[in-house]
Amino acid sequence: MTRKNDRRTLGMRITEGFLPIFGPAQVGRQDADGRGVSDVERERDQELRTRFERVTGPDGRSYVVEHSD
Numbered sequence: 001m002t003r004k005n006d007r008r009t010l011g012m013r014i015t016e017g018f019l020p021i022f023g024p025a026q027v028g029r030q031d032a033d034g035r036g037v038s039d040v041e042r043e044r045d046q047e048l049r050t051r052f053e054r055v056t057g058p059d060g061r062s063y064v065v066e067h068s069d
Contacts, residue, residue, distance in 0.1 A: 006013070056062045 008016070050067075052064045052066050054062050055065050
């Protein structure tokens, strides 16, 4: 593919160039050391855990479904 046909922006090309070096962005756990967790975040997490559940399909992919109680 030539640069002329590359539809990515300059910023995206630069970002993708750094991926082999730095890897993709990481999303940390909210309860990890070094960061406090607020009561609002705890309540939201608890609601999500009781309202939804993670299910693994026959193809091995996991997804989230709402409880049908």
